Amino acid sequence: MTASGPAGLRTGRIVVVGASLAGLRAAEALRDEGFAGELTLIGDEPHEPYDRPPLSKAVLSGRLSCDRITLPRVRNIDARWLLGTPAAGLDVPGRRVELADGRRVEYDRLLIATGTRARPWPTDSGGGLEGVHVLRTREDAQRLRGALTTGPSRVLVIGAGFTGGEVASACRESGLAVTVTQRSAAPMAGALGGAIGRAAAGWYREAGVDLRLNTTVHTLEGDPSGRLRRAVLSDGTVVHAEVAVVATGPLANTEWLAGSGLAADSRGVVSDGGCRALAADGRPVGEVFVAGDVARRPHPLYPGELLRLDHWDNAVAQARTVAHNITHDRGEKRIHQPLPAFWSQQFGRYLKSVGVPALADRVVVTQGSLDQQRFVAAYGLKGRMVGAVAVDSPRVLDGYAALTEARAPFPPVLGATDGPDRLDPVDAGFPGRDAHRTRDHGIHTSPATAPAPTAHR
Secondary structure, eight states, X not given: OOOOOSOOOXXXXXXXXXXXXXXXXXXXXXXXXXXXXXXXXXXXXXXXXXXXXXXXXXXXXTSSOGGGOBOOOSSOOOOEEEETOOEEEEETTTTEEEETTSOEEEOSEEEEOOOEEEOOOOGGXXXXXXXXEOOSSHHHHHHHHHHHHTOOSOEEEEOOSHHHHHHHHHHHHTTOOEEEEOSSSSTTHHHHHHHHXXXXXXXXXXXXXXXXXXXXXXXXXXXXXXXXXXXXXXXXXXEEOSEEEEOSOEEESXXXXXXXXBSXXXXXXXXXXXXXXXXXXXXXXXXXXXXXXXXXXXXXXXXXXXXXXXXXXXXXXXXXXXXXXXHSOGGGOOOOOOOOEEEEEETTEEEEEEEOGGGOSEEEEEEEETTTTEEEEEEEETTEEEEEEEESOGGGHHHHHHHHHTTOBSSOOOOXXXXXXXXXXXXXXXXXXXXXXXXTTSEXXXXXXXXXXXXXX
């Protein structure tokens, strides 16, 4: 498939705003595609690009230090690095990125790969107390790891999405008492739906987690010295804890695009199928591209939806698509269409997903069983496969990915020897879909037919 756009660029100036996974891999892919011009990477963090998934797993558990998670360099990119200097503005007509220190960096093509940040707890509800943490950066992980090693009597985790579950798992591995609050009726309900998410609740409780479902935190309270001491929950109960981890979902780093005219807000930057940024009126901006966690894009398998995927594989794949489309002429452009996939490890279990289960209206266990806690579940929407989730059975997902890509009928006819005698689909049990809500599994969906959001001004 092809997409229209400006002629390919092999010389000139390319600026990448965002020096993390998507930005680094895009820069490497640009050189692989033959770009020989000036390449600049701008990053708000002072570190070289590093891998984020270990932060909530190996780093938090102490198995790995932050100085060992630097991303490997595939090749020499011969780039100018502007690290520790966030972008503060974008002049699209002038083709200039404005930095927070007042400098301006001009470009012929621009890649926006600024990713997301952790959603903070409101200051007026206790977010400023010592002991309240988020987890997104190296510094976040180091601070939280330091707090956990002091041996708090209890850790409160606010949110039972993937990050919340991984943090709670690491805490239990360290022998710490943990309470987890979850707004919905099951952990990871936004990713797995209630029907399958209820099985995950068993993992929490088997691990000794105090899991509070259908419950939110009303406020965090501290002592006179400003240290966290307790949380008041929506049901009126009080949880005493010295450490709280806020895991209520990410916010896209788009504030610097205010006034740029791009279709950008806290959900991300809207792009077309070829990863070109869209203006607020829906027109592609030929010189500006988007990749990684900050991108919201259509997908051929899911018409009418815009997806934002906070996933490692997606960032790498989009980086390659962007590099190809920047360096190739109009007739050679690619549509970005890899099937989404993500994974998580928590409470001794390995979970992997393909497709977009969050769009489903029905789900069915096709292999194994929920009671065994080793299973595969297929997800369908209006009689078609849209995704699958495997728990401790990751190798079988290739077949489910092929069925999803083929838009195969749901429920699928597999004839698996470890499957149930009869497939019995049930309501998937996803929380009400809301175009302005970011789901806790890192996939944001909203109607592609809705007016493109305008940048905050």
